[in-house]
Amino acid sequence: MAPLRIGIAGAGFAGRFHHRNLRGLAAVTAGITSARPESRNAFAAQYNVPAFESVEAMLPHIDVLDICTPPSSHLAYIRAAARAGRHVIVEKPFTGFFGSPEKHSKEEMLAAVTADLRSVRDLIASSGILFGYAENWIYAPSIQREREILESSKGQILRMTAEESHSGSHSPVYGIWSEQGGGSMIGKGCHPLGGVLYLKRKEGLARAGRPIRPMAISARTHSITKLPSFEDRGYLRADYKDTEDYALLHVTFEDGMVADVITSELALGGIYDYVDVFANNHRARCHLNPVHVVDLYSPNRKEMEGLDLVEKISSNEGWIPAYPEFGWSSGQLHEMRDFVESFAAGRHAECDLDLAIDITLTIYAGYVSADRKGAETGIPRL
Numbered sequence: 001m002a003p004l005r006i007g008i009a010g011a012g013f014a015g016r017f018h019h020r021n022l023r024g025l026a027a028v029t030a031g032i033t034s035a036r037p038e039s040r041n042a043f044a045a046q047y048n049v050p051a052f053e054s055v056e057a058m059l060p061h062i063d064v065l066d067i068c069t070p071p072s073s074h075l076a077y078i079r080a081a082a083r084a085g086r087h088v089i090v091e092k093p094f095t096g097f098f099g100s101p102e103k104h105s106k107e108e109m110l111a112a113v114t115a116d117l118r119s120v121r122d123l124i125a126s127s128g129i130l131f132g133y134a135e136n137w138i139y140a141p142s143i144q145r146e147r148e149i150l151e152s153s154k155g156q157i158l159r160m161t162a163e164e165s166h167s168g169s170h171s172p173v174y175g176i177w178s179e180q181g182g183g184s185m186i187g188k189g190c191h192p193l194g195g196v197l198y199l200k201r202k203e204g205l206a207r208a209g210r211p212i213r214p215m216a217i218s219a220r221t222h223s224i225t226k227l228p229s230f231e232d233r234g235y236l237r238a239d240y241k242d243t244e245d246y247a248l249l250h251v252t253f254e255d256g257m258v259a260d261v262i263t264s265e266l267a268l269g270g271i272y273d274y275v276d277v278f279a280n281n282h283r284a285r286c287h288l289n290p291v292h293v294v295d296l297y298s299p300n301r302k303e304m305e306g307l308d309l310v311e312k313i314s315s316n317e318g319w320i321p322a323y324p325e326f327g328w329s330s331g332q333l334h335e336m337r338d339f340v341e342s343f344a345a346g347r348h349a350e351c352d353l354d355l356a357i358d359i360t361l362t363i364y365a366g367y368v369s370a371d372r373k374g375a376e377t378g379i380p381r382l
């Protein structure tokens with residue numbers, strides 16, 4: 001069978017690791033496009049890939065559009081791909097509300113996002129394209145191990161705690177609601193939330209043949225780096241325009257069980273990612289970052305230049321819990337295999353549209369709740 005032709009939109013950080021992680025798979029990067037000619041031309045030259053001026057110009061030359069652009073452009077590109085009959089991979093967060101938080105209430109945002117999700121779900125269904133949501137946590141080896149344990153032992157999850165935090169995104173447009181659709185709750189919280197929603201879905205399918213879905217959320221958001229009492233020592237990013245840098249999400253599932261998710265821009269020492277599962281027949285601590293596979297001692301950071309040792313660690317000196325390979329413990333290395341194999345087999349990816357929709361609705365119900373200082377808020381169904 002001819003290799004799947006993948007066209008990547010977005011020649012930045014995510015576009016590059018998507019391309020690299022196709023190696024060894026029955027797929028080729030058949031095109032690159034981005035808003036800036038310099039970035040797509042640099043990518044094209046570095047990886048010997050044809051560059052296109054726009055997604056529309058690239059679509060006739062590919063089988064799959066892989067969307068690695070900022071979140072505000074995701075839905076328009078999904079729609080363009082679906083209309084052209086091309087399969088879709090899309091980076092996190094799936095989508096959001098990209099207006100000003102000063103002009104729109106959180107209820108308006110939730111209503112608009114719900115309507116968008118309904119229309120894109122219907123378009124994907126009617127066009128018959130295949131879909132994969134690039135939530136890498138679903139493909140993390142520790143989360144996949146826990147899925148297997150749940151399915152095999154028919155365990156019931158009673159509660160989970162999960163977190164993604166680090167010292168702040170590299171993107172200059174992070175921290176601007178109209179570009180990102182929110183702050184920590186969506187930008188980072190989508191990862192651990194994706195992990196806990198996925199595991200509860202899998203538990204339901206294993207025990208009763210249907211997913212257990214999130215019902216309600218109580219959430220709080222804070223802007224810690226904006227507080228007059230915050231002392232900025234220069235180690236944390238602290239220039240967020242109109243978004244939160246801390247969020248706490250308490251999710252209640254259909255069966256009454258719960259998950260607590262923390263997410264923030266306030267963690268030094270490298271990216272901090274885990275899911276802790278408390279089940280009726282086991283405990284599992286799923287470590288995504290740090291992981292101690294290769295404990296590396298480096299006396300001088302210059303010796304380690306150019307190596308992706310640990311994401312968001314501020315110094316490559318001293319003892320470092322180094323990745324065996326970038327994306328190994330957090331799933332980016334494994335997700336592309338599932339997309340390529342699923343699409344070649346004519347099925348949606350393991351990380352599918354239903355999960356992408358539930359994550360997005362939970363987050364925007366969370367923003368409504370946070371606006372009401374944590375009042376329990378129902379999560380809409382499409």
Ligand SMILES: NC(=O)c1ccc[n+]([C@@H]2O[C@H](COP(=O)([O-])OP(=O)(O)OC[C@H]3O[C@@H](n4cnc5c(N)ncnc54)[C@H](O)[C@@H]3O)[C@@H](O)[C@H]2O)c1
Pocket residue numbers: 009010011012013014015033034035036039040068069070071073091092093134135136171332
């Ligand atoms: N899963 C992960 O681990 C992970 C990590 C980083 C980023 N991401 C996600 O990947 C996406 C991109 O993030 P990034 O860090 O690669 O950003 P980036 O700023 O490094 O790169 C973005 C690229 O998109 C291009 N671009 C911007 N707007 C565009 C548009 N409207 N049309 C076409 N091209 C456009 C830019 O020119 C640039 O090439 C975001 O959704 C982000 O949340 C995921």
